Amino acid sequence: MKRIQLVLAAVICTLVASVASAQEKVTLRLDWVNSGYHAIWYYGIDQGIFKKAGIDLDVLEGRGSAVTTQTVANGSVMFGTADGGAVMGLVSQGVPVKIVSGYLRRNPLALIFPKSKGWKSFADVAGARIGYSPGGSGALFPAVLKSSGLEGKVQVINMEPAAKPQALLEKRVDCIESLDFLQIPLLEENGLPSASLPYSLSGISVPGLSLITGNDLIKANPQLVRKMAGLMQQSIDAARANPDAAIDSLLKRAPTLNRKVVTRVLVLSFDLLEPDWAKGKPFGWISPEVMASSQDLLLQYGAIKTKRPVADYFTNEFVAAK
Amino acid sequence: MSAFIQTAGLVKQFPAKHGEGTLAVDRVDLDIQAGEFVSIVGPSGCGKSTIMSMIAGLLQPTRGTVSIGGQVVSKPFTDVGIVFQRDLLLDWRNVLGNVLVQFEMRGLPCAPHRERARALIASVGLAGFETNYPWQLSGGMRQRVSICRALVHEPPLLLMDEPFGALDALTREQLQVDLQDIWQRSRKTVVFITHSISEAVFLSDRVVVMTPRPGRIREILPIDLPRPRNLAVRDSSEFGRYNRHIGELFRDLGVIREGGARAA
Amino acid sequence: MQLSRHLWGVGSFLLIFVVWELAVRVFKVPPYLVPAPLDVARELVENARHLGYHSLWTALTVLVGFVAAAVFAVPAAVVIASSLVAERLLYPPMVATQSIPKIALAPLFVVWFGFGIAPKVAVAFLIAFFPIVIDTIVGLRSMDPAMLQLARAMGAPGWRVFWKFSLPHALPSIFGGLKVASTLAVVGALTGEFIGSDKGLGYVLLQASGNLNTTLLFATLVALSVLAMVFFYAVELLERIAIPWHVSQRAHPA
Numbered sequence: 001m002k003r004i005q006l007v008l009a010a011v012i013c014t015l016v017a018s019v020a021s022a023q024e025k026v027t028l029r030l031d032w033v034n035s036g037y038h039a040i041w042y043y044g045i046d047q048g049i050f051k052k053a054g055i056d057l058d059v060l061e062g063r064g065s066a067v068t069t070q071t072v073a074n075g076s077v078m079f080g081t082a083d084g085g086a087v088m089g090l091v092s093q094g095v096p097v098k099i100v101s102g103y104l105r106r107n108p109l110a111l112i113f114p115k116s117k118g119w120k121s122f123a124d125v126a127g128a129r130i131g132y133s134p135g136g137s138g139a140l141f142p143a144v145l146k147s148s149g150l151e152g153k154v155q156v157i158n159m160e161p162a163a164k165p166q167a168l169l170e171k172r173v174d175c176i177e178s179l180d181f182l183q184i185p186l187l188e189e190n191g192l193p194s195a196s197l198p199y200s201l202s203g204i205s206v207p208g209l210s211l212i213t214g215n216d217l218i219k220a221n222p223q224l225v226r227k228m229a230g231l232m233q234q235s236i237d238a239a240r241a242n243p244d245a246a247i248d249s250l251l252k253r254a255p256t257l258n259r260k261v262v263t264r265v266l267v268l269s270f271d272l273l274e275p276d277w278a279k280g281k282p283f284g285w286i287s288p289e290v291m292a293s294s295q296d297l298l299l300q301y302g303a304i305k306t307k308r309p310v311a312d313y314f315t316n317e318f319v320a321a322k
Numbered sequence: 323m324s325a326f327i328q329t330a331g332l333v334k335q336f337p338a339k340h341g342e343g344t345l346a347v348d349r350v351d352l353d354i355q356a357g358e359f360v361s362i363v364g365p366s367g368c369g370k371s372t373i374m375s376m377i378a379g380l381l382q383p384t385r386g387t388v389s390i391g392g393q394v395v396s397k398p399f400t401d402v403g404i405v406f407q408r409d410l411l412l413d414w415r416n417v418l419g420n421v422l423v424q425f426e427m428r429g430l431p432c433a434p435h436r437e438r439a440r441a442l443i444a445s446v447g448l449a450g451f452e453t454n455y456p457w458q459l460s461g462g463m464r465q466r467v468s469i470c471r472a473l474v475h476e477p478p479l480l481l482m483d484e485p486f487g488a489l490d491a492l493t494r495e496q497l498q499v500d501l502q503d504i505w506q507r508s509r510k511t512v513v514f515i516t517h518s519i520s521e522a523v524f525l526s527d528r529v530v531v532m533t534p535r536p537g538r539i540r541e542i543l544p545i546d547l548p549r550p551r552n553l554a555v556r557d558s559s560e561f562g563r564y565n566r567h568i569g570e571l572f573r574d575l576g577v578i579r580e581g582g583a584r585a586a
Numbered sequence: 587m588q589l590s591r592h593l594w595g596v597g598s599f600l601l602i603f604v605v606w607e608l609a610v611r612v613f614k615v616p617p618y619l620v621p622a623p624l625d626v627a628r629e630l631v632e633n634a635r636h637l638g639y640h641s642l643w644t645a646l647t648v649l650v651g652f653v654a655a656a657v658f659a660v661p662a663a664v665v666i667a668s669s670l671v672a673e674r675l676l677y678p679p680m681v682a683t684q685s686i687p688k689i690a691l692a693p694l695f696v697v698w699f700g701f702g703i704a705p706k707v708a709v710a711f712l713i714a715f716f717p718i719v720i721d722t723i724v725g726l727r728s729m730d731p732a733m734l735q736l737a738r739a740m741g742a743p744g745w746r747v748f749w750k751f752s753l754p755h756a757l758p759s760i761f762g763g764l765k766v767a768s769t770l771a772v773v774g775a776l777t778g779e780f781i782g783s784d785k786g787l788g789y790v791l792l793q794a795s796g797n798l799n800t801t802l803l804f805a806t807l808v809a810l811s812v813l814a815m816v817f818f819y820a821v822e823l824l825e826r827i828a829i830p831w832h833v834s835q836r837a838h839p840a
Contacts, residue, residue: 032796033789033793033796060784063782067693067696067697067782070697071701076700161796162796163795166619169616169798191616255633256636256794256797256799256802257793261797375735379739380738398741399739400739400740400741404736406732406735406736410730410732412755413831427746427747427750428741455831
């Protein structure tokens with residue numbers, strides 16, 4: 001009798017100990033392959049931010065917001081970062097994910113062009129050749145053309161995402177649609193001073209890169225979701241305080257990246273954290289009005305087909321109260 | 323004494339997609355005694371190969387029967403050695419391996435027969451070539467290997483379908499002499515198909531002359547020349563008479579036409 | 587004699603190297619367009635470990651995809667070649683699948699199978715499968731019918747005829763298909779890596795091109811062609827061992 005009690009006690013102790021010291025395994029898929037702004041995650045891991053909260057984070061590279069959103073939806077990965085416009089498009093088709101925290105809430109999607117062109121508004125773009133990649137974050141572009149009045153007045157040339165900066169450098173196109181904070185450092189490193197016209201100028205304003213997760217996980221483990229949103233903010237703050245160290249963390253995983261370019265990208269990304277409509281609100285908060293008007297705009301220009309309750313696209317319940 | 327090979331009213335009609343089809347062989351009756359060397363000569367398309375296939379059991383007759391040794395042939399008859407015009411040797415085996423394939427395909431062990439195979443290969447003049455591969459041999463040598471393969475399992479019956487047709491004239495003559503030697507030593511029953519009248523006369527006890535399609539037997543000619551026959555016998559008047567006779571039969575049948583304008 | 591032939595080969599590569607280097611310098615070609623070969627060589631050396639690591643991953647994908655294709659394609663071809671029913675049933679869907687460009691299927695595979703090695707192996711497998719099947723069928727069907735008659739007269743059952751006659755006879759054709767498939771498997775693995783992978787030379791290519799690092803891109807291409815050549819010549823070596831008797835393997839007259 002005594003022996004069995006001892007064994008039972010030992011087993012229970014081991015179980016408790018293992019649970020207590022257990023790190024929760026969490027997977028996160030990025031929107032694209034490693035780039036400057038992804039340093040926040042690697043820095044957060046290296047600084048122990050996630051470990052302290054009991055999370056063993058595994059960061060995986062992606063292939064565009066659409067693919068990342070789909071892999072979050074089918075459960076093969078727990079969290080993802082994806083462009084708000086791409087997410088809205090997929091959610092309106094019934095994909096079961098939600099934005100749980102904004103990140104680069106000022107959307108960096110823009111038309112990027114050589115500074116020498118001196119364009120000040122979308123009207124100046126008439127007659128230009130535009131390099132464009134369909135799908136994912138490119139889904140908003142047709143709507144932008146319509147709302148800016150450029151539809152039919154420009155020549156749209158399809159190309160692979162990776163080919164766009166090169167096409168601009170070689171003047172095969174007059175401008176490219178892409179994320180300005182990514183392209184401008186790259187273009188200028190290769191000798192072309194550049195500027196951009198953000199989509200928001202044409203009236204299309206959707207949240208940019210955001211943290212997303214599947215509706216199932218929100219229901220099953222809301223504490224984890226809240227934790228992740230908070231830890232993302234902590235990582236961003238840490239990287240802001242020490243961008244060079246953050247880039248070191250990034251380069252450990254991606255040694256072939258150009259340090260100068262990725263540092264600039266990271267620093268520029270910090271300008272995208274807080275758009276005007278988010279002033280005074282907690283980090284990651286998404287404005288329901290902005291989402292509603294975004295949906296209306298996208299419906300009007302045919303970027304999405306089905307109107308849904310705005311609460312289908314996002315939730316602010318995990319965003320820390322200010 | 324009943325014949326070793328008997329065909330009775332052998333008919334082969336090949337079906338066609340539309341209409342009646344081709345009558346290849348029309349009521350052939352043959353009696354071939356054990357140990358006889360019988361040739362079948364005829365023009366292309368007269369059904370000689372078809373008859374051989376039916377004797378071997380590789381083709382089913384449309385009507386009539388074939389029996390060998392008193393047994394009706396209804397499926398491939400395997401106690402036989404076959405030699406085709408193409409030597410059909412396996413490129414990936416050497417000479418000895420090709421000869422022994424006869425046993426391997428029957429699921430029999432090769433080891434007990436190795437010595438006999440070597441002796442056979444030597445007997446056709448290929449001693450020392452056992453480890454050579456077919457691509458290293460001339461056409462005549464390859465056909466000799468093919469003959470060894472057909473004999474190594476000591477079948478009572480040898481079927482040969484224009485075996486020397488692809489060889490040059492000199493090699494052909496040599497092989498005719500060699501074949502006669504082999505046959506004289508073993509006295510197997512041989513059914514030999516050829517286009518060549520002189521080859522048939524040289525080798526055979528009897529020559530079966532076929533008509534053009536549909537193939538019927540025009541005549542069966544016994545060849546009464548003494549054995550062994552050497553090449554000089556070809557110059558004898560006896561030989562010439564047999565040749566001429568068969569030639570005349572073919573002329574009558576319209577197989578060989580002389581001079582003047584041909585019928586359109 | 588052999589040595590001088592190899593020297594010619596090396597010489598031609600050296601010539602291209604020198605001309606290329608001069609052209610880039612003389613015409614001041616920007617590095618994001620065409621890198622100088624010396625820079626490519628330096629990049630190769632500096633990133634040898636990085637490229638080596640990713641090359642191994644691509645090699646693994648190619649190997650698994652190729653072997654899987656061979657293992658399934660040869661029996662499939664045997665079934666099709668020996669049964670008219672099988673041919674009528676299997677051939678049309680096979681041809682239809684082949685006509686679909688795999689680059690269109692790859693994104694679907696990523697969503698279905700995730701980002702692991704599975705979608706890349708699937709693409710490599712699908713691309714490599716067809717040429718092996720076709721060439722195997724050709725090899726099996728090119729058997730002289732008289733050969734089969736000979737086999738029947740020897741009383742051999744069907745499987746023995748297949749194993750000792752048809753299959754060895756078909757080997758040269760099969761190897762032709764395998765050689766083509768080996769290079770196609772590399773293409774397939776690369777396509778899969780572009781679309782969904784964080785390992786492998788396709789991933790390195792994507793990252794390099796997205797960052798306008800054309801020097802790294804060229805260095806990766808060098809690694810890639812070495813990989814493809816290794817596979818091709820490995821199959822050729824296998825061929826030499828398996829069918830030394832075939833006319834294609836015999837020494838050419840000097």
